[in-house]
Every structure is written in structure tokens, then in C-alpha cells.
Amino acid sequence: MDMRAQKVLIVDDEPVNIVIIESAVSSLANVISISNSLEALHLIEIHKPDLIILDISMPKRSGFDICRAVKADMSLRDIPILFVTSFTDSQNERKALELGAIDFIAKPIDIEICRMRVKNHLLIQRQKSQLSIYNERILEEKEQLNITLNAIADGVIATDAEGVVTFINPVAQRLTGFNEFQACGRKVDEIMDLRDATTNAGMINPALYTMKVKRPVSIAFNVKLISKQGKECRVEDTASPILDTQGRVKGSVVVFQDVSESVAMAVQMTHVANHDQLTGLPNRVLLHDKIVQSINRTDKAQHSVALLLIDIDNFKYLNDALGHKVGDSIILSVSKRLQHACGSSATLARVGGDEFACLLTHEDSGLSADEVAMSCLQSAREPIHIDGKHHQLSLSIGISLFPQDAASAEEMMRHSDTAMYRAKATGKDKFSFFSKDLKLAMRKRVETEIKLRTALDNNSLTVFFQPKYDLNLNKVVGAESLVRLIDEDGNITPPDEFIPLSEETGLIHRLGKQVLVKSCEFIAKCVEANELFKIAVNVSAQQIANPYFAKEVEEVIVSTGVDPGLLELEVTESALMADFDQTRNVLLALSSLGLSLALDDFGTGYSSLSYLRQFPLNVLKIDRSFIKDMDTEPQALDIVTAIVRLGSCLNMVLVAEGLETELQFHSLRQLGCEYGQGYYMCKPVSEDEFTERFLNKAPIMT
Incomplete structure (x- = not known):
């Protein structure tokens, strides 16, 4: 005012x-x-x-x-x-x-x-x-409204209470094909010719419908607008009634836009989202939908649904060696062969890098699941020719049946995957049905994973310690940490069951850190007892592949307050071979902390001596398989002798694993191996027993 x-x-x-x-x-x-x-x-x-x-x-x-x-x-x-x-x-x-x-x-x-x-x-x-002043403002707002309606990217049409057009903006004129002079004064359904995009049937105009129901409405899905000149476009719109203060209808306004490009893009994106880009086959998402549909249509009493999970054996090594271009060519060739082998009535999908799946229902051809599997195996055995070279492949196939072994699409996917790994484990180039023993193995795996997650959540993993001896002094100088999974009932799960599972599920990082913390806490306990024992902790390949692993180790050392010189990390040869530059950087960062690095199971992996020289390793551990046979096999003794000499040349400390006899003990000491561990001296013991026997100066040998 x-x-x-x-x-x-x-x-x-x-x-x-x-x-x-x-x-x-x-x-x-x-x-x-x-x-x-x-x-x-x-x-x-x-x-x-x-x-x-x-x-x-x-x-x-x-x-x-x-x-x-x-x-x-x-x-x-x-x-x-x-x-x-x-x-x-x-x-x-x-x-x-x-x-x-x-x-x-x-x-x-x-x-x-x-x-x-x-x-x-x-x-x-x-x-x-x-x-x-108010009149001036109204005039300004009216002018601004006209400018906005004329400039807006959407089409706008206003009508009176009888559905006669009173306003049409330039975009609406372009989409309908009627100019302002032609449109104003005519019925809105004459100006907007709306049809069902699929059936071409006429549709009620939303401008008329909104006045009838006295509320805003949206146009039905799948609608097209046909212009005066016959041009078609897909449209979306909303319409609202114009009501006076007493709620009487005075007209309507409809706002609409051309969504033809969006609809085309949506169709394309739907196809992309549901199909593999390389082969054009359905992907995992679409396959899952088709499995669900097949299950819902199946008469459980008379018919079944089969899912074949097909994996190319050793494809990763082939792809890494020859490059992704050749790998893609192989995938394309295999997909074409599988399409022919499975038949046109089956659904073939690509569900992973080198994995396919074939869905068979009672509506498909008369071929059984094992017949299709045999046909797929045979199709892959013929060499694939690429750039003048022959590539010999094989497949491993797992089969799940509904309702025989699975009650849902998710179970079929899991069971066929389990059966496929059984086929791989028993020799490859074969197929395997999901069976009761596999179901029991799956159940045990799930139970083990639950136990492991519970132990990690409760910080209740148990660490045993196997003493490490100075063979010359016959004295304990340290120990190796060995993790154990013990549930509330005292049942022990073997490490060879839960360690691989932790690596598959990604829990190895949490497990490794918890063991590292407990081991460092034990180092601190030994220091309090005036014993400077060096404790060795096993490190997995996945941990070494983590570029932030050295930082995590440093944080544990700082938080527990231990001398890093009393900590040793053991890595395997396979872990070193994953990514040379990445691994070397991580090992250098670890070495800079002041701890020792040991190469575990030396002689059983794939590393070369040239690689060995470039890693900051301090300790070589001779694998137990050589120690076990050195008493009876001259070749095993020669290998141990060579490893000891190699360690001496590389100025590395030697540790023998798996000593079980007095002869092994004395032979290794004579060869110049400084340290050893094994049942001959002491089996792995709990922290309490280790404390009682070695921190309280009890007798060493048992």
C-alpha cells in the first residue's frame, strides 16, 4: 500500500x-x-x-x-x-x-x-x-502471463464452460496444426484429435473430462495427437477445471507436450536395460522375469521348468592373455552356437561375463534338460577360429528344476550356480544337476557364513598361536597367528571351510583386521611379560590388493602401541602375482612401517626369482610339502637344500613349516635353516596355553 x-x-x-x-x-x-x-x-x-x-x-x-x-x-x-x-x-x-x-x-x-x-x-x-496501482499490476501480470504462455515449451489451450477454445499458445498451434484464428471459437475436441497409440481409437478430451469431474486429470498413457495435417506425435498432458468462488465451472485449461522422443528413448532404454549389449541376448534381469512368468504358468503336478547355467571354462585366462577384443569375439561365437543348440523355443540369456543361462519350459520343444545340456557341451567342443588361430573351449553346466529342487526363480538361479560349480570341480566339460548333497552343502555354507558374521560382529574370533623355534638354540622366539571359528557350543569350524568363504563373501577384510588386532594385543601382552616374541600374521591376496591396507595396518599398530619390529606379515606367492605394481607399492608401504614381510609356502606358487628380488621380503617360509618328504625322498631334500641356499644368497631369513620328526629338525639345522615350526616342537595352542607355557618359562619341548 x-x-x-x-x-x-x-x-x-x-x-x-x-x-x-x-x-x-x-x-x-x-x-x-x-x-x-x-x-x-x-x-x-x-x-x-x-x-x-x-x-x-x-x-x-x-x-x-x-x-x-x-x-x-x-x-x-x-x-x-x-x-x-x-x-x-x-x-x-x-x-x-x-x-x-x-x-x-x-x-x-x-x-x-x-x-x-x-x-x-x-x-x-x-x-x-x-x-x-492494482489495475496496473493486473495489467502487468496479464501481459507477463501472456508472454509466459506464449513462450512456454508446452502446449496450452484454454476453453470456456462449453469446451470452446478461448486461448491457444504457439506450441499448441504447432502440435495441433491450427492457428489462433482457426482454433478460437471451435470445440476443443475438434482442435485436439486424441487417439489410443495402439488401437487408434478416439479418446475423450481431458479438457472436457476435467470440467465433468471438477478436478485435475491427466491424459491416459499411450496417447497420440493427430494434427490437422495428419502428423502424429505422442503426448502427455494434464487438465484442470477453472472454477469461480462458488465452485461453478467457468472453463478449463489443458497443458500438453510432445513426448515422442522420450517414448522412443524409453523403448530403447528398456531394451538396453533388459538385453546384453554385446550379444543382444536377454540379460539377468529379463531372464529373472521370464523364470517368474514360467513358474507362474506351470502346472506343478505335470510339468517342470529347467534352468541351465552355462559357464565357459578358463575364459578369464584366455581373455587376459589374448585381450578383450578376442574375448568378445569368442563370446559372440559361443552365444551363436548356444542359440542353435538350445533351440528357438528356449530362452537363452547372457547373465555374466562368461556365463549364459538357458530357460526351458513345458511349452518348449520336446528336448529334455540333459539333452539340451549335451547339445551345448558338444557345440563348444568345436574349435573357434579367430584371426587365423584356433581356440579350444569347453563348458561347465549346472541344472536346476522347478518344482523338483527349487521353489522360486531366486532358488533356481542359486541352485543352477551351485550345480555348475560342482561340474567344474569334478573335471569341467560336463553338466551336473542340483542334488540333495549339494543342498546340504549349501545349507552348511549358509550356516558357516552366519557363524562367521556373528563372530565378526561380536569380535569373538579365536586366535591360536603356533610357536616358532630357533633351531640352533632350541628356543621359542615367536609364533604364527592361526584363526579359529568356534561357536557358542564349542564346535570348531575348520579354517579351510570358513577362510575361502570369507574371501568369496568379502568378509576377509574384516576377518584379517580382527586377527591383526588380536595378534598385536598379544604382542603387547608378551612385552608386558618381558618377552619380545615376533608374531606372524597371515595376509590374504584380497587384503594386499587393497591400496589402503598399509594405512589400516599402521592404524592398528598405533592403536595397540606395539613395536612394529615385533610384527610379521605372511603373504603367499599367488598374492604377489595379482598385480605387480600395485602389490609392490603396498609391500613397500608396509615395509616402511618397520615390520617384517614373509613369503609363505615358498616353492608351491608361480612367482619368478626376478619378481622375488623386487619385493621387500625379509623371510622365506619353506612349504610343509617339501619338509614332509625330505626324510624319504632325495628330490625333496634337494629342493629344501636349494631353497635354504637361495634364502642365504638373497640375505633372507629361512623358516621351515610342518616339522614333525626329530630327523627333520636336525637335518634343517645342519642345512642352515635358522627357524622352524611344527608338531614335533609344539602344535598350535590357545592364547592362555601359550601364556602359561612360554611366558611363564615352563619347559619348551613336549
Whole structure:
């Protein structure tokens, strides 16, 4: 609202009247007064007051003359004028009204009546001013609305209550093919020819429907608009009724847009999302949907559904050796062969890098699951020719049946996967059905995983320690940490069951850290007992592959406050071979912490001596398989001798694993192997037993 103070200008040649009027209106507005009528017009032009009070009879220039001059000036003519008259001056009042006066103040002047008249006219003037401002704003908003509707990227059509078009913006004109002149005044369903995109059947116009239901509506899915010229486009829209304050329908407005490109893109994206990019086959998502549909359609009493999971044997090594381009060519060749082997009625999908799946239902051809599996195996045995070279492949296939061994799509996928791994484990190039023993193995695996996760969550993994001896001094100098999984009932799960499972599930990182923390805490306990035992902790390939592993080890060392020189990490040769640069960087970072690095199971892996020299290794551990046979097989003894000499040449400490006899003990000591561990000296023992026997200086040998 305009809060500007209003002005009242008084023109009267009698000072007494001016004083009286001023006293009446001074509380209502800013008052400007003048007794010289000749200067009045100039003062009006300067101040442009909101109200003028004129005396009629003035000697130099009458009030009528001033009134005529004001009304003749376009910039002043809207200023209201009140004349001061006597009660008997009716003739002058008529003349004043003719000249444009709006009211009169009678003489003698009643101050209260004068104030009320002026107050009312000032209020009217203020309201007129506000109304003018509002009108200007409405005009501006209307203009802005028109600009917006004409510039908006959507089509906009407005109708009256009868569905006759009253407005159509340029986009709507382009999509319908009707210009503004042609569209306005015609029924909206004549302008918007809407059809079902699939059946081409006509549809009710949403502008009409929204008025019928008196609420906003959206256009039905799968609708197309046909323009006046016959051009089709897919559209989406919303329509709303225009209601007055009493809720009566006054018209409607419909907003719509061309979504033809979006629909085409959605179709393409749906295909991309459900199909493999390389082969064009259905992917895992689409296969899952098809399995669910097949299960829902199957009569369990008479028919079954078969799912074959097909894996290319050793494809990873082939792909890494020959490159992804050749690998992709092999995948394409295998997919074409499998399509032929499975038949056109089966659903073949690519569900992984080198994995396919074939879905067979009772609606397919008469081939059984094992017949299709045999056909697939045979198709892969023929060499694949790429760039003049022959590549010999084989497949491993796992088969799951609904309802025989699975009750859902998810179970079929899991069971066929388990059966496929059974086929691989028993020689490859074969197929295997999911069976009861596999089901028991799966159940045991799930139970083991639950136990492992519970132990990790509760920090309840148990660490045993196998003492490490100085063979020359026959003295314990350290130990190797060996993790054990023991449940609440005291049942022990062998490491060869839960360690591979932890690697498959990704839990190896949590497991490794928990063992490392417990081992470092044990180091601190030994230090408190004045024994500086070096404790060795096994590290998996997955841990070494983690670029932040050294940082995690450092955090454990700092948090437990141990001397890193009392910590040794054991890595296998296979772990070193994963990624040379990455592994070397991690090992260098670990070595910089001040701890020792040992190469575990030396002689059984794949590392070369040139690689060995470039890693910051301190210790070589001779694998137990060589130690076990060195008493009876000269070749095993020769290998141990060579490893000891190699370690000496590389200036590395030698540790023999798996010592079980007195002869092995003395032979290794004579060869120059400094350290050893094994059942001959001591089996792995619990922390409490280790503490009792070796921290309390009990006898060493058993």
C-alpha cells in the first residue's frame, strides 16, 4: 500500500478561514495554504495535492477561475476540489458542480463537519490511488502471463464452460496444426484429435473430462495427437477445471507436450536395460522375469521348468592373455552356437561375463534338460577360429528344476550356480544337476557364513598361536597367528571351510583386521611379560590388493602401541602375482612401517626369482610339502637344500613349516635353516596355553 502522506491545499483570501480549516484537517494530511489567489495555480502545479479546498469569492482570482484552470490541465484535472460556500449560495453551488467540484464546506465553518468531509474525500482519493496501482499490476501480470504462455515449451489451450477454445499458445498451434484464428471459437475436441497409440481409437478430451469431474486429470498413457495435417506425435498432458468462488465451472485449461522422443528413448532404454549389449541376448534381469512368468504358468503336478547355467571354462585366462577384443569375439561365437543348440523355443540369456543361462519350459520343444545340456557341451567342443588361430573351449553346466529342487526363480538361479560349480570341480566339460548333497552343502555354507558374521560382529574370533623355534638354540622366539571359528557350543569350524568363504563373501577384510588386532594385543601382552616374541600374521591376496591396507595396518599398530619390529606379515606367492605394481607399492608401504614381510609356502606358487628380488621380503617360509618328504625322498631334500641356499644368497631369513620328526629338525639345522615350526616342537595352542607355557618359562619341548 502507498504510505505517502497526503496533501491538502487551501486557497482562501480570509486568513481566519484558513486557520479554521487548517485546524480541522492538519491531523489528516500535510496542509499547504495560500491567501493570494493569483499564486494558487502555481502552488498547485508544484505540489499536486490530493485535495484542493477553494473559496469561491476572492478579489484577485475567483475560485471558479482556479477550478477551470485545474480541470483544463491534464496533469491536475483528477485532483478533487471542495468549495467553501454559504448555506444560501445554491446558485454558486450549481456552477461549482458544473465546473467539476465534488463537495462543499458551508460557512460558517463547522470544524468537525469540515474534518469528516475532508477525511472521506482523502480516503476516496487514497482508494482510487490504490485501485490504480492494482489495475496496473493486473495489467502487468496479464501481459507477463501472456508472454509466459506464449513462450512456454508446452502446449496450452484454454476453453470456456462449453469446451470452446478461448486461448491457444504457439506450441499448441504447432502440435495441433491450427492457428489462433482457426482454433478460437471451435470445440476443443475438434482442435485436439486424441487417439489410443495402439488401437487408434478416439479418446475423450481431458479438457472436457476435467470440467465433468471438477478436478485435475491427466491424459491416459499411450496417447497420440493427430494434427490437422495428419502428423502424429505422442503426448502427455494434464487438465484442470477453472472454477469461480462458488465452485461453478467457468472453463478449463489443458497443458500438453510432445513426448515422442522420450517414448522412443524409453523403448530403447528398456531394451538396453533388459538385453546384453554385446550379444543382444536377454540379460539377468529379463531372464529373472521370464523364470517368474514360467513358474507362474506351470502346472506343478505335470510339468517342470529347467534352468541351465552355462559357464565357459578358463575364459578369464584366455581373455587376459589374448585381450578383450578376442574375448568378445569368442563370446559372440559361443552365444551363436548356444542359440542353435538350445533351440528357438528356449530362452537363452547372457547373465555374466562368461556365463549364459538357458530357460526351458513345458511349452518348449520336446528336448529334455540333459539333452539340451549335451547339445551345448558338444557345440563348444568345436574349435573357434579367430584371426587365423584356433581356440579350444569347453563348458561347465549346472541344472536346476522347478518344482523338483527349487521353489522360486531366486532358488533356481542359486541352485543352477551351485550345480555348475560342482561340474567344474569334478573335471569341467560336463553338466551336473542340483542334488540333495549339494543342498546340504549349501545349507552348511549358509550356516558357516552366519557363524562367521556373528563372530565378526561380536569380535569373538579365536586366535591360536603356533610357536616358532630357533633351531640352533632350541628356543621359542615367536609364533604364527592361526584363526579359529568356534561357536557358542564349542564346535570348531575348520579354517579351510570358513577362510575361502570369507574371501568369496568379502568378509576377509574384516576377518584379517580382527586377527591383526588380536595378534598385536598379544604382542603387547608378551612385552608386558618381558618377552619380545615376533608374531606372524597371515595376509590374504584380497587384503594386499587393497591400496589402503598399509594405512589400516599402521592404524592398528598405533592403536595397540606395539613395536612394529615385533610384527610379521605372511603373504603367499599367488598374492604377489595379482598385480605387480600395485602389490609392490603396498609391500613397500608396509615395509616402511618397520615390520617384517614373509613369503609363505615358498616353492608351491608361480612367482619368478626376478619378481622375488623386487619385493621387500625379509623371510622365506619353506612349504610343509617339501619338509614332509625330505626324510624319504632325495628330490625333496634337494629342493629344501636349494631353497635354504637361495634364502642365504638373497640375505633372507629361512623358516621351515610342518616339522614333525626329530630327523627333520636336525637335518634343517645342519642345512642352515635358522627357524622352524611344527608338531614335533609344539602344535598350535590357545592364547592362555601359550601364556602359561612360554611366558611363564615352563619347559619348551613336549
